Amino acid sequence: MIPEFAILGHPNEGKSSVVSTLTEDDKIKVSQIPGETRESKKYTITIDDKKIISFVDTPGFQMPKKTLAWFKAYKGRPDQIIEIFIDTFKDDPFYVDECELLLPVAKGAGIIYVVDGSRPVRDDDLAEMEILRLTGRPRMAIINSKTSEKNYISDWKLEFQKHFNCIREFNSNTADFSERIKMLDSLKAIDQEMEDVLYHVIAAFKKERHKRNCLVAALISLTLEKILSFHVSQSVALSFDRKRVEERLEKKYHAAIKKIEKLMFKKIRSLFQHTLFEYHLLEYSILRHDLFSQQTWELLGLTRQQLTTAGAVIGGSAGAVLDTAAAGITFGVFTAMGGILGAGSAWFGGKKITRVKKAGIRFGKDKLKLGPNKNIQFLYILIDRALIYYSHIINRPHGCRNLQELSQKEKSDKKGYSTGFSSREKKICAKYFKIVTGQSLIRDKKAVSDFEELIESRLNKIDRIYD
Template identity: 50%
Template structure:
């Protein structure tokens, strides 16, 4: 490999050891077929990691060894040139069904692919494993061993390490079912230590992927910031029909406002999901998850956002702007979710505006009447609740290995919310940035909104890049 070569690695190992799972995680491709049943992969398939639509690195998912002892016997009996051992094996056994899988998995190695051997470290080392290791040693090619411990069982980890150190240039523990993006980048960086000839090409790959990771974080932060902007500046309006009461019109507007904000939050989540290349995983959380609760549900505002004391302190610094609050959660029907803070005079008119339209007639039909406007949101708690929800979603997405196929568990969420959401642990200066956004939005101060969001972007980037 050179710095102009696209690196390629063949993922080898016994059936059902996690080869396809590793490929899925390394390529961030959750469409890679992963099955709990051995022998599902019967032919090699190449998966390419691209950046700006250009190939960056390739991984070949291969079938598992089926006849390692017979293959090893042939390798040991081989007397030709050592560097041609793979070529000779393939030429002799290409049409032999007994060695069909061995030919399929060794073919990409014979063409120059690097070797990554995967073993399940949760089980003991067996004779077939030793045979496979020896086959790869006899190729004389640089190789890395990856111990993929399924679950949390590391009982046999030391034994695997000891065996691998005898025959491999590098050994790494890497759980492809739980690995986050940082773990993936660390593994790719470790490949540079296997062979000096791999270093130039892999240096380029790792540098490019690290830069691209930073770009993903910035795109996610931009999407989050726009969610906050929308939540605090959005308005909805409607004309009051002649036969419609003001209360009915207000109720419909409140429902519209809620739905618009739900949709904006959903679009922000989808943007983050696409940014981190999850096409199958949609974070459909089980019963009990706060992310499964509606944004305007009572439990959402109980678990997330600032505490009552923190909210009172924040509202005091916002002055009268924070006094104009309305209970969005029930479209005007109080659920006791919010405490009215500060000055309450004109609270309803600050959120639910109305104006008379000029009356006129066209062909005897009267036009005009009353127009109602709902918004912008004057509930100081709203941006903090949204912050907690979107950061929790971000954590679930970025901690999710692409090779994982089961439903998301509550463990990540429970850990993240063990002591309240992120907003309750913001520093005083960080809270002030959200308060500044709230105040600027209330004044319709566009430059102030932009300035507050610029600071919030910095806060968010530092947090998710930590």
């Protein structure tokens, strides 16, 4: 038997949102209109094909005062109170929701009672709490505040103390992995018998999370290798319109790299079980901007002054520069752009821009070749974008369908992560870069695994996995 908890409460308090976040299932229906959930439904978390824990979403109480009156008048065996209630009212249309929501509890589920802490406590709530107390089942209360209103929290806590074994603030719209773990940890307090089994549940969650981050690190390392070793080429006749060929090659190069990056994003998203995310990338998210656009490097930390310096090299927006650049320096400019892209990243320095090499293009016998980009700052931009995307994903609870709720968290993501890399970490990156761009004759496996390890430790830090 795996542990099972029923999520109970008043309609529209956020029960389904809590279940959605706890089970990482964004397909669970959540609605502004009360009464969305009509039937109890069990959601089971499976790790490595093993069922670990279940949460049951339920409809809200409709007749709490009348139900409480029956519970108070009940004179039978206390441990049978729920079963007898359901038996008495199963055919009564007025109590259809009460029977439905109490059924999982009758079958042995523990209780998680959800309230919106941003509104005052009402009589109906007191009746619901008293019903749950009279069930005698292990129970915990969580405050899922739908707004930032904090005035009522102490009133709720005061009432909860009379009715529940454990109380916790848990916000379905903001909770990250560490808060989910803390929530599971709190459940241990509601029933001593469950302590052991919950200990194993938490261990399984953590192990699986580590595994995910390990997979993401390998994915990032592999994808960046693909991007950084990528090149395009085209055969050319003796006399050819060089500018046109260069433009075509560059388009091809950009499109291919963006596609590879996008695929990596998609894989990260699916690993964290987000199916709705694509439709909800915030308007001001850095990732909405093209990998090769001016906004990208501006958002990753370029100051006004630095941008002006950059402007002197590239002359306005990235696209326009490449279109209007004189033949012959196009690819020098392209490489310079790689340098500017690194702004705000670890290797950024005003002086560096002027030192950018004009060496992105090479001539074969009869081929024009573009790439691989030999500018290490390109690596830092790619790392930053991968980590920012990852952070978007893991900081987005599955129960959150409200974009505003996430805005504060995401706004703080503007700086690139690589800015804070230590010199040791930069060395690891440099070694990796040399190998994947083919500048090193020997493929040093350790350099690649060191890089993967570095990325994994960053992911675990962003994920607050050790909190």
